[in-house]
Amino acid sequence: KHNVKLYPDEARAHFYLGLAYEKKGEITLAVKHIKKATEIDPSWARVKRKLEELNKKQKTLIW
Numbered sequence: 001k002h003n004v005k006l007y008p009d010e011a012r013a014h015f016y017l018g019l020a021y022e023k024k025g026e027i028t029l030a031v032k033h034i035k036k037a038t039e040i041d042p043s044w045a046r047v048k049r050k051l052e053e054l055n056k057k058q059k060t061l062i063w
Helices: 002-006 011-023 027-040 045-062
Strands: none
Touching (some): 002 011, 027 045
16 A cells, blocks of 8 residues: 555556455455556556456456
């Protein structure tokens, strides 16, 4: 969280915070930060793949 506060426009900060939230099982927060990372750097393919993966997880959790 600290890095996102210091560097709110840094895609990596949002990406790694999203990964941390995913590990904690907080998928909604993970999606929020991974999505922000894709908005900041739309060319980062790894982030796009992770967002797709998290969206699938989120849909599975809803069902």
